Amino acid sequence: MNRHIAMMGAIARRPAGRIGGIIVCLVLLVAIAAPLLAPYDPLAVNLSAKLLPPNAAHWLGTDQDGRDMVSRLIWGARPSLAVGLLAVAIGMFGGVTLGLTAAVIRGVWEQLAMRTMDGLASIPLLIWAIAIVGIVGVGPVELGGWSLPNESKIVLLVGILYMPPLARVAYGAALLEARAEYVQARRLQGARLWPVMLGDVLPNCLSPVIVQATLLIAVGIVVEASLSFVGLGVEPPAPSWGNMLADARQFIYSGAWWTYVFPGLAISITVIGFNLLGDALRDTLDPRKSAGAGRLVI
Amino acid sequence: MLWAFLNRLLGSIGVLVMASIVLFALVHAIPVSPARVVLGMDASEDDIATFDHDNGLDRPVVAQYFSWAGNALRGQLGRSLVDDTSISRTLVQTLPVTVELVLWAFLLALVISVPLGIVSALYEDRWIDQLARGIATLGVSIPSFWLGLMLIAWGAVGLGWFPAGGDVPWRDGVGAHLRAMVLPAMALGLYYVAIISRMTRSSVGDVLLADHVRVSRAMGLPRGRLMVYVLRNALSPIVTVAAMSFGYMFGWALIVEHVFNIAGMSRALLNAILRRDYIVILDIVLVITALFLFANLVADLLYRLLDPRLAE
Numbered sequence: 001m002n003r004h005i006a007m008m009g010a011i012a013r014r015p016a017g018r019i020g021g022i023i024v025c026l027v028l029l030v031a032i033a034a035p036l037l038a039p040y041d042p043l044a045v046n047l048s049a050k051l052l053p054p055n056a057a058h059w060l061g062t063d064q065d066g067r068d069m070v071s072r073l074i075w076g077a078r079p080s081l082a083v084g085l086l087a088v089a090i091g092m093f094g095g096v097t098l099g100l101t102a103a104v105i106r107g108v109w110e111q112l113a114m115r116t117m118d119g120l121a122s123i124p125l126l127i128w129a130i131a132i133v134g135i136v137g138v139g140p141v142e143l144g145g146w147s148l149p150n151e152s153k154i155v156l157l158v159g160i161l162y163m164p165p166l167a168r169v170a171y172g173a174a175l176l177e178a179r180a181e182y183v184q185a186r187r188l189q190g191a192r193l194w195p196v197m198l199g200d201v202l203p204n205c206l207s208p209v210i211v212q213a214t215l216l217i218a219v220g221i222v223v224e225a226s227l228s229f230v231g232l233g234v235e236p237p238a239p240s241w242g243n244m245l246a247d248a249r250q251f252i253y254s255g256a257w258w259t260y261v262f263p264g265l266a267i268s269i270t271v272i273g274f275n276l277l278g279d280a281l282r283d284t285l286d287p288r289k290s291a292g293a294g295r296l297v298i
Numbered sequence: 299m300l301w302a303f304l305n306r307l308l309g310s311i312g313v314l315v316m317a318s319i320v321l322f323a324l325v326h327a328i329p330v331s332p333a334r335v336v337l338g339m340d341a342s343e344d345d346i347a348t349f350d351h352d353n354g355l356d357r358p359v360v361a362q363y364f365s366w367a368g369n370a371l372r373g374q375l376g377r378s379l380v381d382d383t384s385i386s387r388t389l390v391q392t393l394p395v396t397v398e399l400v401l402w403a404f405l406l407a408l409v410i411s412v413p414l415g416i417v418s419a420l421y422e423d424r425w426i427d428q429l430a431r432g433i434a435t436l437g438v439s440i441p442s443f444w445l446g447l448m449l450i451a452w453g454a455v456g457l458g459w460f461p462a463g464g465d466v467p468w469r470d471g472v473g474a475h476l477r478a479m480v481l482p483a484m485a486l487g488l489y490y491v492a493i494i495s496r497m498t499r500s501s502v503g504d505v506l507l508a509d510h511v512r513v514s515r516a517m518g519l520p521r522g523r524l525m526v527y528v529l530r531n532a533l534s535p536i537v538t539v540a541a542m543s544f545g546y547m548f549g550w551a552l553i554v555e556h557v558f559n560i561a562g563m564s565r566a567l568l569n570a571i572l573r574r575d576y577i578v579i580l581d582i583v584l585v586i587t588a589l590f591l592f593a594n595l596v597a598d599l600l601y602r603l604l605d606p607r608l609a610e
Contacts, residue, residue, distance in 0.1 A: 119313045124590040126549035131583040134571035135324050222441045226553050229443050230568060245444060249557075252451050252462075260451070264444035271439040279435075 010284045017280030023273025031077040040068035042075040042239050051256050061258035063247060069258060072239035073266050079151055079233075079240045080270065084220035086155045088213045091162025096202075096209060098163065099170030103178055104197050114171065121164035129223055132157050133232040140235075150235050151224060158223055162216050169212050173205035207285040214278035218271045225267050241267045299602060306598050310591040317587050318367065318580075325576040326359045332379045335574040353379060370581075380575045388566050388578070389585060395465070395562035399555065400547045402479050403486035408540060411491040415498020415536075416529070419506060430495060437492025442550050446485035446557035453481050463558035486554045490543045497539040501532040534604040538597045545593025548586050 011017035030037060040058075046066035054061045060069035098117065102110040133153050141148040177183060178201060186196050227233035228242025236243055241263040248259035333349040334341065341349075350356040354365065369376060375385040418430035454462035459477075466478040505511060505528050514524055552564035563582055570578035 118309065119316060122310065122313050122591055122594055123317065124546060124549045124587060127552065127583055127586045127590075130552065130567065130571075131321065131579055132324070134567070134579050135321070135328065135576060137328070137330070137574070218439065225441055226443055226550075230553065230556055232571070245447065249447065252447060253455055257451070260444075260447050264441070264448065267444060268436075268440045271441070272435060275435060275439050 011280050014280045016276040020273050020276030024277055027270050031081045034074050038071035038074045040071040042071040043237050060262050076239040076241045080221045083151055083155050083224035084217040087158035087220045088217050090159025091166050092213055095163040095166030096170045099167040100174045103171050103174035117164040117167045125161045129157050151233055158220055165212055166209055169208045170205050173208055177201040177204050211282040218274035221271055310595055318584055321580045322363050336380055375581045376577055378575050378578050380573045385581050392563045392566045396551050400551050402483040404544050406483050407487040407490035411494035412498050415495040416502055418499040419502035434492040434496045437488045442485050443553045443557050446554055449481045465561050482554050482558045494540055498536050501535045505532045534601050538601045541597030545590040548589055
C-alpha cells in the first residue's frame with residue numbers, strides 16, 4: 001500500500017502527471033455525476049431558443065434544436081469514457097491473460113497465442129471499426145433481455161484489437177519475472193506454479209501494462225468520437241462529443257462557433273489528460289530515456 | 299535476411315486471407331439478406347429467391363467465398379448488388395484521391411517532424427524542446443476531424459485563403475489543386491508530426507549519449523560530420539515508425555475526407571454502408587487492409603536494410 005502511495009506521489013510531482021491526473025479525475029467526476037451537474041435535460045428541444053450564443057442561462061450556448069450545450073457536453077462525457085475504459089478493460093483482461101499464460105506455459109500455446117496477437121496487431125483499427133459497424137448495421141444490440149447501445153460494437157472490436165500491445169508488454173515482463181530469483185526460490189520452497197504466477201509475477205508485470213492501457217484509453221476516446229462523427233457511433237439524439245460535432249458541421253459558415261468549438265475542446269482536453277497521465281506514469285515506472293518510444297501509432 | 303522477409307510476407311498474406319474470411323463470414327451472418335435491401339421490404343419470397351439465385355447467393359457460403367476470392371485474385375472485385383456498378387471501377391476512381399491525400403499529409407508530416415525531433419534532441423529541455431514536446435502532446439490529442447473543422451473555420455471561412463473542401467482537379471490549375479490539399483493534409487498530418495517527431499527525438503537523443511559519439515566529440519570531429527554519424531545511427535526506428543504511420547494514415551484519411559467532402563474512398567465506403575452494399579464494404583476494407591499490411595512490410599524491410607545487425 002505504501003508503495004502505491006509513494007508512486008502516486010512521484011506521479012503528482014511531475015507537472016504532466018499533476019495536470020493529467022486532475023483532468024482525468026474531473027472528467028470522470030463529470031461523467032459519473034452528469035444527472036446532478038447538468039443544468040438542463042440534454043434532450044429537451046426548445047425551438048424558441050435555437051442557436052443561442054453563450055449567455056447567462058446557457059453558459060456555452062444552445063444547438064440547432066435549442067438544446068443546452070453545457071448539459072449535452074456533460075452527458076456526452078459518458079459514452080466517450082465508457083468506450084475508452086471498457087475497451088481497455090477487455091484488452092487488458094484478454095491481453096494480460098494471453099501474455100502471462102504464454103510466458104508461463106510456453107511451447108505450442110506460446111506460439112499460438114503470440115502469433116495470433118501478431119496477426120491481430122496488423123489489422124488497422126479505425127477502418128475495421130467503421131467496417132464492422134457498417135456491416136452489422138447501426139442500432140442497439142439485443143442480448144438476452146438487455147438492449148446494449150450501438151457503441152458496444154465499437155467497444156468489443158476496439159477491445160479485441162487492444163489485446164496485442166497489452167499482451168506483448170505483459171508477455172515480455174512475465175518472461176523476465178518468471179526467471180527472477182524470487183520466483184525460483186518460491187518454487188524451490190515447494191510453492192505451486194499458478195499461485196506464484198498470480199500472486200507474485202502478475203502484480204510485478206502490471207506497471208508497463210498500465211502505462212500502455214492509459215495511453216490506449218485516449219485512443220479509444222478518439223475512435224468513438226470519430227465514429228460518432230461519421231454517424232456510426234452513438235446514435236442521436238443521445239449526446240456524444242462526436243455526434244455533436246457532426247451536427248455542428250453545418251454551422252461553420254454561419255458563425256455559430258460555440259457549436260463546433262466546445263465539443264472538440266472537450267475531446268481534446270480529455271485525451272490530453274489521459275496522454276499526460278500515461279506519459280507521467282511511464283516516466284515514473286520506467287525512467288529509462290525512452291520518451292515517445294512506448295507510444296502506439298494508430 | 300531474405301528468409302525473414304519471405305516469412306513476413308507469408309504472414310501478411312495469411313492475415314489478409316483471415317481478414318477476408320472474417321469479413322465474409324460476418325456479412326453472411328447478418329440476418330438481413332442483401333436481397334431485402336435491394337428489393338425493399340415488401341418484395342415477395344419468390345422475388346428474393348430469384349434475386350439470390352441470379353447473384354449466386356443461394357449457394358453454400360464456402361462456395362461463395364471461393365468464387366469471390368478467385369475473382370479477387372484475378373483483379374475482379376465483382377459488382378455492387380445495389381446499383382450493379384463495377385467495384386473495381388469505383389476503386390480506380392476513388393483510391394488515387396485517397397492515396398494523393400495520404401502522400402501530401404505524409405510529406406508534410408516528415409518535413410516538419412524530423413527536423414523538429416532533431417532540434418528537440420540537440421537542445422534537450424531548452425525552450426525549443428519544450429515547444430516541440432508541447433506540439434507533440436497536442437498533436438496526439440487533437441482528433442483529426444475536429445482539427446479539420448477548425449482549419450475550415452480559420453483558413454477557408456475566416457481568411458478565405460483555401461477552399462473549404464471538395465475536389466479541385468489538376469486541370470483547374472496546379473496552384474488551385476495544391477491549395478485545396480493544404481487544409482486536409484494539415485488535418486491528417488498533425489498527429490503523425492507528433493508521432494514521428496517524438497520518435498526522432500528519442501532516437502537521436504539515445505545516439506547522442508552513445509560512447510562513440512562522446513569519443514568523436516572529444517577528438518574534435520566537426521559538428522556537421524558528427525551529425526551525419528548520429529543521424530545514420532538514429533535512422534532505423536524513425537524510418538520504421540514513419541512507414542507504419544503511412545499505413546495508419548489511410549484509416550484517418552477516410553474521416554478527413556468526410557470532413558472536407560473529398561470524393562475519395564471514404565465517400566465510396568460510407569455510401570456503401572448507408573446502402574448496406576456489403577460486397578463493396580468488404581472489398582474497400584480489404585483493399586485498405588492490404589495497403590496497411592504492405593506499409594508494415596516495407597517498414598520491416600527498411601528496418602532490416604538500415605540496421606545491419608538485424609540482417610544476420
